[in-house]
Amino acid sequence: xxxxxxxxxxxxxxxxxxxxxxxxxxxxxxxxxxxxxxxxxxxxxxxxxxxxxxxxxxxxxxxxxxxxxxxxxxxxxxxxxxxxxxxxxxxxxxxxxxxxxxxxxxxxxxxxxxxxxxxxxxxxxxxxxxxxxxxxxxxxxxxxxxxxxxxxxxxxxxxxxxxxxxxxxxxxxxxxxxxxxxxxxxxxxxxxxxxxxxxxxxxxxxxxxxxxxxxxxxxxxxxxxxxxxxxxxxxxxxxxxxxxxxxxxxxxxxxxxxxxxxxxxxxxxxxxxxxxxxxxxxxxxxxxxxxxxxxxxxxxxxxxxxxxxxxxxxxxxxxxxxxxxxxxxxxxxxxxxxxxxxxxxxxxxxxxxxxxxxxxxxxxxxxxxxxxxxxxxxxxxxxxxxxxxxxxxxxxxxxxxxxxxxxxxxxxxxxx
Ligand SMILES: Cc1ncc(COP(=O)(O)O)c(C=O)c1O
Numbered sequence: 001x002x003x004x005x006x007x008x009x010x011x012x013x014x015x016x017x018x019x020x021x022x023x024x025x026x027x028x029x030x031x032x033x034x035x036x037x038x039x040x041x042x043x044x045x046x047x048x049x050x051x052x053x054x055x056x057x058x059x060x061x062x063x064x065x066x067x068x069x070x071x072x073x074x075x076x077x078x079x080x081x082x083x084x085x086x087x088x089x090x091x092x093x094x095x096x097x098x099x100x101x102x103x104x105x106x107x108x109x110x111x112x113x114x115x116x117x118x119x120x121x122x123x124x125x126x127x128x129x130x131x132x133x134x135x136x137x138x139x140x141x142x143x144x145x146x147x148x149x150x151x152x153x154x155x156x157x158x159x160x161x162x163x164x165x166x167x168x169x170x171x172x173x174x175x176x177x178x179x180x181x182x183x184x185x186x187x188x189x190x191x192x193x194x195x196x197x198x199x200x201x202x203x204x205x206x207x208x209x210x211x212x213x214x215x216x217x218x219x220x221x222x223x224x225x226x227x228x229x230x231x232x233x234x235x236x237x238x239x240x241x242x243x244x245x246x247x248x249x250x251x252x253x254x255x256x257x258x259x260x261x262x263x264x265x266x267x268x269x270x271x272x273x274x275x276x277x278x279x280x281x282x283x284x285x286x287x288x289x290x291x292x293x294x295x296x297x298x299x300x301x302x303x304x305x306x307x308x309x310x311x312x313x314x315x316x317x318x319x320x321x322x323x324x325x326x327x328x329x330x331x332x333x334x335x336x337x338x339x340x341x342x343x344x345x346x347x348x349x350x351x352x353x354x355x356x357x358x359x360x361x362x363x364x365x366x367x368x369x370x371x372x373x374x375x376x377x378x379x380x381x382x383x384x385x386x387x388x389x390x391x392x393x394x395x396x397x398x399x400x401x402x403x404x405x406x407x408x409x410x411x412x413x414x415x416x
Contacts, residue, residue, distance in 0.1 A: 017086050017212055018282035024082035025075045036075045038272045042066050068260050072268035076275045077102040080232065080242045083211040083281070088218055096217060099251035100244040101259050102271055106207060106227025107133050108264035109241030113203055113223050114138075114172070116250075116258040120146030122171040125163060127154040127186060129179035129386040131205065131227075132375035138174070151382075155318070157190035164198045175221075176205040177214075178322075180360075181334040181370050181394040182387040183311040185318035188219040188325055196220060207231075208360070212285045213327045217246060230361030231331075234277040234284050238270035284363070284399060288331035291405060292397035296333050298406055304416040306338040309387070332360050334370070334394045341391045343416045344369060348393065350412035353404055360396035365405055367395050 014020055029036060044063040046052035054060035063069055081100035088096040103109040114137070118124065124138055128151055138149040152163055154175060164170055173195045177186040188204070195202045203223040204216040210231045216224050226232055228240035243259075245251040259265070266274075289312075296310035311322040312329025322329050337343040348356055354365040358373050368374065370388050378386070397405065 016282065017083060020082050020086050021079065021281050022279050025078040029071070036072055036272070036275060038268045039066075039071045040268055041070075066268070067263060067265045070265070070268050070271075072275075073102040073266045073271040076266070076271040076278075077242060079275060079278055080211070080226070080228070081244055083278075084206075084215060084217055084224060084244050086211065086215070088215060096246070097248060098217065098244050098246055099248045100242050101251065101255060102228075102266040102274075103241035103243060103259065103264045104266050104270075105239045105264075106131075106205075106225065106229060106241035107137070108262065109225040109227075109243040110134055110137065110205070112255055112258045112262060112264060113225055113243050114142065114147075115262070116255045117201060117203075117223075118142070118147050118171055121169055123148040123150060123167050123169045124172045124174055125150050125152060125154075125160075125167070125170055126174040127151070127176065127179065127184070128382075129182045129184045129388075130174070130176040131180045131207075132370075132377050134174075134176070134205065135375075135382070135386075136377045151385075154186050154191060155184060157187050157194060160191060160194045161198075164194070164200060170200055172201045172203055174203045174205075175216075176208075178208045178311050178318075178326075178330055178332070179386075180208060180374070181309070181332065181392065183208075183309050183316065183318070183330070183333060184387065185311055185321045185325070187321055188214075188216050188221065192219040192221050208330050208332055209326060210281060210285060212281050213289070213330060214325060217244075219325075222246060228274050229359065231285065231288070232278050232281065232361075233274050234280065234361060234363065235273070236359065236362035236364075237273045237277070238267075240266050240270050240274055285328070285331070287399050288361075288397060289328035291399070291402050292331040292333060293329065294402050295395070295397050295405060295409070298409065299333075299335050302413060304337055304339070304343070304413050305335050307336040309334045331397045332394065333397070334392050336389060336391050337393070337416060339416060344391045344393055347412050347416055350414075351408055352411065353400065353408045354395075354398075354412075360394075362396070363399045365396065365398035365400060365408075367393060370394050 077100035081098040085096040085098045175186045202221040206224045207227045224244045300308045310333035358368045
């Protein structure tokens, strides 16, 4: 698969990621349909027995069975790979080649990534503040298979060298930046440099940033995954995930094998929804982020709020890092009400237009309570270390008129 920018536009170089999101993957299909059709089929026909054998042996390229691969899911994966690689080059100065595999969920993409890279006796290192489901997978599931998981404060990349020296079985450093829901950021360049010097792989959950705001492959990371359920789909219409890797051979063999054997294929319909959503990624992210910046500023001045975690505010500890490695700070933030958990519940119940729901990245503004919802599977002690206090509220800022978002927050915060 070639994904240099000229290939996706009949030789015309593309200057904007928005154009890549619309044109990546090419325009043609057998029926010349304008949009990539939903190939709702479980299996594919062979002209004869020899062709079936050749497809299975890999001698002939082509689809076999939709759990192994499907034209709609393949096209959606190619678009995301194009966005992650957009305008990046490899060590020879050639357009960076990446391979993506679409999954049924972000969790499935994450599971393929860890299971295809790790074996009993290996160790994974992650930062404190990561998505609750990833945390549970690393600390409840992997140890049952003899894989050890450790946590450290990766916001101090200097510590990494010592951790690597003390853990010779360390195989992967896993980063989520910005992290859910504290918006703590990790220095992608520094962590990747130290890990690479020591032969350790780097994996990144890029869900909150999207490739429009941040391209981890620029720093040489090995794998990126997304919950496409969030900003990439953008409309809350499907659960999905994608795993992207720079080692094409590994992606086409080992990662593909785990994807197939775990049965974690995306449905073609969900892939179709993802492809429609991703076309407006640039437009949406620009508006999401400008709305979020105004909301963060408003909340930081409100007397009922004791703390706002938004990496776009100059007093956030990772503000400088955000400026260095992201286009904008993103559209998720969290905040603490001065009067604790009860005030938090009252606030959430008083919202009118904004929506009470978990997830992030939809067109509407969503608010949730991580301690009792997305991170409820974590031990309280671990949760507190991750900065997720009992009263923390997470907000995914939507695309509504900013005046309407502020109006709703203002009335819900009254008398708290
Ligand atoms: C940062 C992050 N990573 C991964 C996931 C898991 O994705 P999914 O729910 O699509 O399996 C989520 C879900 O909330 C998330 O927020």
